[in-house]
Amino acid sequence: METPLTRHISFDRPPYNLSDYEKTGGYQALRKALTAMGPADITKTVQESDLKGRGGAGFNTGMKWSFVPMTGDHPIKYLICNADEMEPGTFKDRMLMEGNPHQLIEGMIISAFAIQANISYIFLRWAYKKAARLLRHAIDEAYAAGYLGKNILGTGYNLEMYLHTGVGRYICGEETALLNALEGKRATPRTKPPFPQISGLFGKPTIVNNVETFCNIPHIINNGPDWFKSLGGGSDAGTKIYGISGRVKRPGLWELPMGVTMRELIEVHAGGMANGYGFRGALPGGASTDFLVKEHLDVKLDFKSVAAAGSRLGTGTMIILDDHTCPVGFVHNLEHFFAQESCGWCTPCREGLPWTEKILLSIERGEGRLEDLQLLDMHTRFLGPGNTFCALAPGAMEPLQSALKYFREDFEKHINQKKCPWR
């Protein structure tokens, strides 16, 4: 089984410095891309590889790049790495940045060349102190070696790269809110269209991709689209960094063929449930995805199969609900997070999420009424897709709507017994 993204990652030793990385083939893809391929070739190759964005939405990466204007007068374009990763339960990009920072930088330079951007940013989550230190060092090394800056590899191509560390708001991970944050503003999302590919950072054409997405690029350039497709085991191409947190024997991260089943991930890689704990459900891809339950254990974790099962692959990092944890408390915690992190820009999200949270808190405390379940149902529709400015509130409704479906008896028990039966 090939693991291109993590092949050179080992936490038993410091991450590769530039010369280690070069010895294992590092920056060869950059050389190939800049000297033997043109921007259009690179975009076409990435599009044909069927690399879908690993930040959660799963849109074809090459297709996204193809919307950037490549003719006409566009002296300034930007390429941005979204390394905000603030979704609870999601911690995969940390491994890639801490384990092999040059892989990300190489992927970003190739991608920037593909859209002919000359300025790039890494928008890094504030809490990732170690990643920040390692990335700063790796960026300096890349400049010193001539992979960044002026006239890269003698090709006449120029690229600057800056590391920006956030100051803590989940909404900064939303593509257009991230642009506002980089412009020094409140991170509220922007209206689309225009899409960032046309009018993004400072009004210029901009591409924003996730860390894991960029890390795949050098390997696709080196080995070709067919090789990349052959790595996937489900309906999607490539490998995926999957993760698990919660009451399992070995929580962690693993690079596996796209399309591994939930059962294999939990039982084989995470070693099964921790002693004394049983499986009740899981959010397959971070806090903003619908619960899957026992009947879904054989679902393949690729974008299409998870969607068919009623959820989203999201970031591929799973949070387990065990049989000792109160589902109402679990969902209340999630809605507390989303209510707190709503940017307040649109009314349904600003008002609806705190309302949802208050209802869940009262049910959890045994002060709920049966009518509250209808109110919650109503919120899942009113805050659902199409009713809010961005995807934060609809994402917040995914765990709630599925909890109401799969764990309704737990909500009813709280209301009928006038207490949390788990405490």
Added chain:
Amino acid sequence: MTTLETLTAEEITEIDHEIALVPFRKAAAIEALKIVQQHRGWVSDESLRAIAGHLEISPDELDSVATFYNLVFRQPVGRNVILLCDSISCYVMGYEKIYGYLRDRLHIGFGETTPDGRFTLLPNACLGTCDRAPALMINNELFRDLTEARLDEILDGYH
């Protein structure tokens, strides 16, 4: 209206470096807030007015940015800021016990500072180390796989 505070020469140098990297001064707003907080521990009203003056924007506009972000402190904080992750994986793995222990030991709740100025305790939305939950961060140091037993030792390391 309080007297206008001025930025130090060091702060101005650092902020001007950020301004030089962006197309207009205002775009350095978040970096400028971070720089002043780094030097002073927090961003007072007076500091905020001084930064706004340097960026040539209104204090209200800058305040709308400053108050938007969780980690720009608009009130004084203690010498050591404890950020306790209260997100879902830490919830499942027992963050409430950790919070209870910190509350009992420090006699403060979320948003409060010990009377001796040693610790401020704040909730934090996900520290991104969900596989090693529960977790907290003190200043720039991350502590994972927390147990109540380990907390005394951790806290004793900060004065």
